[in-house]
Amino acid sequence: MDALDAKYPFFAAAREAVADAAVSLPELVAADAPAVERGRERVERALMDGTVESESGAFPGESDYDVQAELLSYPIARILVSLLDSEPAIEKYAAAEAATAVDRIREDLATDDELRSVSTPTVALDDVLAEFDLADAVRPESARSGSGTGSGSPGRDPAHYRIDVGPYLRLTSPSWGESWRLVNRALADGAVRVSREELLDALEAAVEERVREGLPFELAAGEGIAAELEEGVADLKRLLSDRSYAGPVDVVAPELFPPCMTNLIGKADRDADLSPPESFALMAFLVGIGMTPDEVVAFCADTSLDAEGIRYQTEYLQDDRGTQYPPPTCETLANYGICHNEEDHMQVAADPLAYYEKRVAAADEIADWRDREGGGDEVEEEADGAAETSETATTDEAE
Numbered sequence: 001m002d003a004l005d006a007k008y009p010f011f012a013a014a015r016e017a018v019a020d021a022a023v024s025l026p027e028l029v030a031a032d033a034p035a036v037e038r039g040r041e042r043v044e045r046a047l048m049d050g051t052v053e054s055e056s057g058a059f060p061g062e063s064d065y066d067v068q069a070e071l072l073s074y075p076i077a078r079i080l081v082s083l084l085d086s087e088p089a090i091e092k093y094a095a096a097e098a099a100t101a102v103d104r105i106r107e108d109l110a111t112d113d114e115l116r117s118v119s120t121p122t123v124a125l126d127d128v129l130a131e132f133d134l135a136d137a138v139r140p141e142s143a144r145s146g147s148g149t150g151s152g153s154p155g156r157d158p159a160h161y162r163i164d165v166g167p168y169l170r171l172t173s174p175s176w177g178e179s180w181r182l183v184n185r186a187l188a189d190g191a192v193r194v195s196r197e198e199l200l201d202a203l204e205a206a207v208e209e210r211v212r213e214g215l216p217f218e219l220a221a222g223e224g225i226a227a228e229l230e231e232g233v234a235d236l237k238r239l240l241s242d243r244s245y246a247g248p249v250d251v252v253a254p255e256l257f258p259p260c261m262t263n264l265i266g267k268a269d270r271d272a273d274l275s276p277p278e279s280f281a282l283m284a285f286l287v288g289i290g291m292t293p294d295e296v297v298a299f300c301a302d303t304s305l306d307a308e309g310i311r312y313q314t315e316y317l318q319d320d321r322g323t324q325y326p327p328p329t330c331e332t333l334a335n336y337g338i339c340h341n342e343e344d345h346m347q348v349a350a351d352p353l354a355y356y357e358k359r360v361a362a363a364d365e366i367a368d369w370r371d372r373e374g375g376g377d378e379v380e381e382e383a384d385g386a387a388e389t390s391e392t393a394t395t396d397e398a399e
């Protein structure tokens, strides 16, 4: 277990170091070891500030830096974020781990060879590329052109690289801007030209993908490590719900929904199953615009979505101010293949809710679905049906 493992805890070597150390996480948690508090801080900082950097600022090589606590705080944070049981929290956590990691990589690459030391370990770009199986897919441009060093060999940190088109498409998104579209890129011999900063953006996506892998863990609530971490999880949930929230737009105008949501509703209408991210995005949007669980059930009555699943998901998403967790951003939806950025309207807003709010604000006249013939009635029927089902269940149980 060394400082580099603690600095990049998602690297394969760090995972091996944790396994080799044979540390029992339940025992660590039961003993309230420093890694537990640091794990909680890691998640809190990720959700609130978009970074997992410690507030104390302790860094590898400094006297108060606890390598073991720092490294083990990563698996603890993964458990905590799993227990939050929230897709946006996982998303935000993974993004924060990736953003912090890339800041560190950037600093490492800027560190001169002579200044590198064992106490402040650094990675080289080749190590990072190898970590993500990109060693053969990414080449410094000077290696091909023979320019940049004057000797025909590649410079250590050339300004541009070539990345094979497959990894380029996997790790980047047109939602990042026009310049990321393949048609706007120099493409030769199956490789795309990127600047060093752009390569770091792609690596950030690779880290995020790695961190997300396997999350959330399946943990039985109220048992074992989940029970021990209950207090920390409650604190984090409180923090999340204390976030300021402007309130929902509270008007249901399906014709003004953004294309991503219309497409998802269309897919469910055709009786096709929605993937978990698709269904989460749709539910978070419908709750986000102010619909109650009964209204969402009624709205989705003739689709492939099942009423019980909708109720479970929407009740969890909703608090008394509307939605507790906003729908994923356009960028995330693009990464999931849910957004196709029709007519480049991603320029208009950062997430589907914001886009819808703008369309509602710009509309002259709006007929709320809830006031339309059938809309409100369907809600009442659904609510009556749910009440009858629960009454029947209660009677059956009593008998």
Ligand code: SF4
Pocket: 258, 259, 260, 261, 329, 330, 331, 333, 334, 338, 339, 340, 341, 342, 345, 346, 350, 351, 352, 353, 355
């Ligand atoms: S840009 Fe945003 S709002 Fe528009 S379709 Fe994509 S995800 Fe939806």
